[in-house]
Amino acid sequence: MSNLRYLIPYLRRYRWSLLAGLICAAFAASVSALGPYILRLAVDKLATGQLVLTSILGYGVMLIIVALADGVFRFIQRMMLAGVSYRIEYDLRTQLFAHYMRLDQAFFSRNHTGDLMARATNDLSAVRQLLGPGLNGTATAVLTFLAAAVLMLMMNVTLALIVMLLMPVTTVVFVLLGNRMRTAFTRVQDQFGVISTRVQEHFSGIRTIKAYAQEDAELAVFAAENERYRELNLRYVLLSGALWPAMTLCLGIVAALVLLVGGRLVVAGALTIGELVQFNAYLGLLTFPMIMLGWMVSLYQQASASMGRLMEVLRYQPAVVNPPDARPLPSPRGELEFRRVGLRYEEPADHATTALFPERRAEWMLRDLSIHVPAGHSLAIVGATGVGKTTLVNLLSRVRDPDEGQVLLDGIDVRTLDLGDLRRAIGYVPQETFLFSVPLRENVAFGVEGAHDAALDARIEHAVTVSRLANDLAQFPDGLDTMVGERGVTLSGGQKQRVSLARAILRNPPVLVLDDALSSVDTQTAAQILAGLREVMRGRTTVIIAQRIATVREVDQIVVLHDGQIIEQGNHSALLKLGGQYAAMYRRELLEAELSA
Amino acid sequence: MARGFDDDVILGKAYDGRLMRRMAVFVVPYWRQLALALALLFGAALTEIVPPLLVLQAIDGPISEGRLEGLWPIFALYVLVLVSNFALRYTHNYIINSAGQSVVMDLRKQLFQHLQRLSLSFHDRNPVGRLLTRITNDVDALNEFLTQGLVLILADLVTLLSIIGIMFFLNWRLALISLATLPILMLIVAIYQRMMRATYRLVRERLATINAFLNEQISGVLVTQLFGREVTSQRHFSGLSEAYLQANVRSLLIFAIFMPTVQLMAAIGTAAVLWGGGYGVMSGWASLGMLAAFVLYTERAFQPIRNLAERYTILQAAMASAERVVGVLDTTEEVRDPEQPVTLPQPVRGEIRLENVIFGYDPAEPVLKGINLHIPAGQAVAIVGATGAGKSSLVGLLARFYDVQGGRITLDGVDLRDLRQHELRQHIAAVPQDPVCFSGTIASNIRLHSATIDDARVRWAAEMVNAATFIERLPGGYEHEVRERGANLSLGQRQLLAFARALAFNPEVLLILDEATSSVDTATEALIQDALERMLQDRTSIIIAHRLSTIRHVDRIIVLHQGRVVEDGTHDELLARRGYYHRLYRLQFAEQGLGVAEH
Structure with missing residues (x-):
């Protein structure tokens, strides 16, 4: 099971804020779905020539009021959901610190400071990313999708199904590309590590290199490592370079289809021009949330791995602890x-044994x-x-x-x-x-x-x-x-x-x-x-x-x-x-x- | 990778002409690729303004007129535009990144080459971590500048201008109405960026403080525990975390206000278009399709504006990196090859002469105060003396890691400074005090990356120094993997590998810094001694000796004291003199006889 279950107690601590945030998210999604509806009313009146100038002004004001209401709900939603993510980050960070303070020397000699630091920084931030932008984005995406779906289905089932079935394709493409990108990127980073190590070693041993006049040979090796890095990077770019163009392509095709099918429906009299405009507006509304959902998948994977690393530390029990029935020693004599x-x-360290043929120590x-x-x-x-x-x-x-x-x-x-x-x-x-x-x-x-x-x-x-x-x-x-x-x-x-x-x-x-x-x-x-x-x-x-x-x-x-x-x-x-x-x-x-x- | 926890980049200028010109040298070779990438990007930007036009056409044409068949060509064109946009953008991304990677690779190689040419005094002063940051992070920042910064700014400008252009072309009155909110939007974005930058700096500063404290507390956790200060530390840490939380909430607040404001501005823009467009439709100077197109254009104009602000930060970071990279490239080497190098007379014999040599790492405090020495070719010499007598400096000068400040050193009668360093070091090899190992294989540790040393020679060298026995016992033998810094080898093993390396290169003059390896067991010690003896045969060798047994192999002993040669002769002669060497001998070596470990 995912390591993220360990987050449940923390989330429970802030359940009321979370609930308030989610309720606001629901309101915001519903309200924002109303905007295109107002647009449609105005366009339809215009198309039929029933409109007078004052009523156009009325629709404009309604659009602005909807945007205001949407803004207020979104503000509360962000402050609540993202606020909780920062608070949980705080809780985890202070807890981790308190735990570090309790751990014994054996632990610290086995684990490098750099690694312990990484857990308190990178891993913690990965978990917060999931709770903040992740949770917030998912709530917005799912709720907006639902609200828009209801209003679209009410207008025209065919067109609604086209949008509802094709928009998530964007998410799927994002996830598929994203996963392959991550694999490629890991290779790039590994090679980057190789280069860093090479530089580190080279300049730590620069005396030896210089002593044997091996600068040119070393440069050749370094150049080869760099060439490999460049190749891996290009392999990565082959995927990452496609990501955003592919998103634009997917979304564009949905828009083109809506124009084609919707246009035919309008001609057939099954749809008004205003309704077509409304459908188009929903496409715009759903674009970001759909991409966000794809990003969520990778946030989830990273956060899960990071939470695992955090729990690894938090569950480590120090060997030296205060005994449960400790005897006080108010005035020691010093014998x-x-x-x-x-x-x-201690467990044999990795380095420098002293013998040439190290026996078991x-x-x-x-x-x-x-x-x-x-x-x-x-x-x-x-x-x-x-x-x-x-x-x-x-x-x-x-x-x-x-x-x-x-x-x-x-x-x-x-x-x-x-x-x-x-x-x-x-x-x-x-x-x-x-x-x-x-x-x-x-x-x-x-x-x-x-x-x-x-x-x-x-x-x-x-x-x-x-x-x-x-x-x-x-x-x-x-x-x-x-x-x-x-x-x-x-x-x-x-x-x-x-x-x-x-x-x-x-x-x-x-x-x-x-x-x-x-x-x-x-x-x-x-x-x-x-x-x-x-x-x-x-x-x-x-x-x-x-x-x-x-x-x-x-x-x-x-x-x-x-x-x-x-x-x-x-x-x-x-x-x-x-x-x-x-x-x-x-x-x-x-x-x-x-x-x- | 090795990003520091607190290397908070202080951002300054976003553009510096001098630095740009310096960096341009690396970009120029790839100008064709860059020009192509730029052209593709402009093409892509243009395809992006087409879809609203198609919507306009569809609504005002076939849809209003009820011509079903008229929709197909528009749809086909729409798809064509989308596909070509994809193709243009994708090709652009690939080409610009490929150029960027090439530029970065050149720069990295150049930096590496320059850094390794710099003298040891530079390396003594600059920790490896700093050099690593230059070669990795700073160079990457420049790549980002090229691929994410410069080109995309141009593209954003093109997109923005062409959207504005097409709007005016379609309908100037509607264009004015829709663009009315644009300046306000720009203002809001500018204010937001400014506030965010300040807050973000605060967030980073506080995070850096947390991390610095955390790092210190982890390093000093034992002291904290022994002095019972865990709770105080926790309280302090909570305070720091609280401050960080507050800074984050502040940035959240700014963001949470900004986003809805932008939405509101967009709504006002749409309302204005609706109102103006509606009026236009009724008055006949606008159409429904145009109305729809303008709503879409207004949306699209916003993205480039937001991007422009974000790219500014990339430029700033890149300039800071460029500054540091140029700083390194401008550092001049202290030990330089002569303009007109002399070559050594062949065959090289290995006769060394020091005339009045004066040297100090700080010229004001000389370590060597006028050394005169003549070492005939083929002689094995030991240099002894107390710590700080100047022994290691002498070796550094002979390998020309440093230059003398007075007097001169000659090899076969040629001043070391008249030789190319590369040639000199093919004949003089220094075995460093700390046996250095690199990650790779056993064989690659012996031959380094030299192409002239074949497997047979590697084996021969290993056998000569008694290393073959342990190497053959390792899984994989000569191909056994050696980890970073030789972490999976013992000290004795590393010492023998360093010896094998010296022999494989077969120099005429050998300089050996013989570390007193008190932690090596007696069996290994015997092997090392035996190897040493063989290495000294038939070549000029200078050993900084710490071991009694080493002294026994040499022809001659030179005693250094406070930067001067105080005694010179064979072991027996010097002992008989009962002078400084005699006392030194008793101090340094007598106890090795007693079997008491050094400390």
Whole structure:
């Protein structure tokens, strides 16, 4: 069954507006069918010579009154029917957004932003097109056709049947041509995609092309792709070029037939000249609605496919949700525990496996991993890229859930806690900082609910001081009120990280997670920040992922991850004594410092 | 396809003579087709004014006189006119689109050719997406201008004028009466267009705002979730959507008022014709048939007026696109072929000399500060140094992706700038740091689109670099499909393909940027090393080395530090010197021995 059935609840919401619109459409159709009737009365009087000048004026006024009434009804019809289409578009759009906000990271890593955007734009607009112009056009077409049919049948059945049977042929021709055009156009667009990809690839790899002096060969390939595009386009034009001329031809033939048959009827005395004029006028009245009906078919097909894509998203259930009987956590202490945690790789991504002969990728990323951090203590996690450090700390704020084992906060499994409370308890500074296109101040105060007052300003002041963002404020034109992003300043990597840090500090969380959060900050500033943080974090729990040993030296507990296991664990001096990977990393860092000196 | 979500075109002038002349160059070769299309269109416009005349004839002639047989010729003529109208319009559509497609194809090829000739510094500055928009969307806008804009405006004018002409020819008094409402109608259309343009801009702006916000929120959804701001975001989004809704309702309101107004004007026009015509019939200066014909003509005069207003927007968009296309075509290349190119002495040996080479991407901050080097033909050299020492710039200069700002570089004694780039790059090949793959097949990734490399050579190259084993295991072997950016190949596989490509082209001088691929497993690493060693044999090679094992294959090591050559010699000599190389070696390579992955 068509996906469009999902629209029914939305339509029901606006049933009264829809009803009013349809009633007006019926009135408008009836009234507009009266116009040609008035024309006929006037012509017939003229033909028989019974007319006086004042009564012609009377018919003229009647024509204008009919047009006025028609106009009023059509106005209401449009405002109601098309208005509803915009409202339903609004409802769907906001619902889609709310749903996006609830979905988990697994969903977002599987679906490209471009695709999600396309659903919220192109697909939504296809659905609205059906509800707006589509519904409005169908109502007008069907009702006008009915009204005209009644009046035509009353005059002359033969001529009426000619019009009623031949006019829909136009619709059929439109649909048939339209369907074939769509197939041809899909090919054109596919080829357009090929060209776009070719350009994209070519200029992304321009170094290679230039390095091997392959410009001419590439141009030849590009020219061939373009030639194919041109051919497909011409094949499409062969159909599309015929569409409107064919419409004109079909309608013209009906008009010619009406003239021929009607003329004979007039001569035979079965029809008056006025009635012939009236028939002609109906042809004009029905032209647009008949073509519209043909267009409707393609609108319907597109909207149905688009609604399917929208429902695909709307019916996706996020894996991480607030549990139904969530335990509140009003005042967390910050004791953390990973208990025999196991994590599988996410569904294998499409790209870049690392081995030359990729075996089936090892299923487990981390397994049987246990770490305990008492409240107020600090933990550092080090290890090579891709070993699973970020994924591990992501479990804390339930960006995803473990595949095995448990993660506990204050001894309670995080999956049973109220999601809002849990995330409030954890200040997370992610590896990839994300700033919104709003002023710096709002970026810092992003996680703060409630009023923005002087007390908040003082807290913001404090947060930017600790994160050493304050050092750079003078560089920005409006200090903290400087706009971030395309329409404002572009921040350096280090500055972004410090905004991100200030954002987390401001939340005043009992647990602070820094995922390689100072990687773009220079060593000296990083040291200052860490010193300031120690003050802030006194009595709170800290988890740090770091590439630089300097950042983790003073941490209570350091964990070195390798191949999904903890291979070294202890504090700085203990690990140095061990002389393993941690010690090697440390030596390397010292050397590096020496070299750049 | 790749239409941006917020590339709201700011529309300006609808006509710009300078741009038109620039674009005319592309149109001129097809002037015959265009002239024919135009003639066909005029013919079609003329056939469209015939049917009301036939109605007039029928009513005033056979129908009024009661001559049944007189209707047949009129009907036959009517059908003939209809069929020829169809034929004329259809042929016109086909010819004009065919010309348009040819123009667009030429323009696209020209743009492509020009863009690929531009120097790498241009490509460094301009993201690929922007170039893509020029070649696709902007060029298409010009096609629309040609097929939908210019020609149809002329046709609309012809239709309108011939309708007015024939009306006056038939009956000047009725013509005046029916055309009385026309100026008012034009005024209404003009007002409507103006209001609609403003409102439509508002609609687009608000939609762009929604989409920008949506895009940002999808990208930053994790932050929003972690900071519990879902509801605030939703509220904000609802506000934006509400504003968009309001703008849409406003445009709906304008449209809903406009359409009935036009209908009303048409009714007034008909009433006027009826009144004037009725008076004329009674006074004897008009006939019933003429009355019917005038009602039909009044209807037909309206369409071209409405079209003219709509086509204006197409013109504006086309001008904006033309501006951008011309902008690209006017960009000059920074690295150029000489007026009188020198050819390399044959056979090319591959001796390289750098004399006092100075270079910086920003001339104020040189990266290379006076490099002097002599690399004899056939020598394998490794260049090492810390990040930012200028290693990659050196390779860029040798392949002449950039030009030196001071000093000179020679190949077999000829200054690189005296050679045609095409010739130079047949002898010097650079294997880029990131192994680039293109969509196509394995074979097409090795030979690119070169016609001179046959299948046997592709296989030979693959075997030389140890790639043949994995290629033969792939379904389809050398014809195995490679997806965009080589997404279905592993990093190691892509690296070996890049090597095979370099060997297939068999250059005398090979430049290799050897990326430290920490994420490649040890088995693959061994294969890569083995391939590297074979590639270095019997040719001048310069390797930017990141791996200890790579260093072992070369004859000589050059150490760059802050844009200068600080040490030069063999591995053992330099280690014995216990200088910069010694420290660098310990930093970069010592740990590879320890088996600790890099990060």
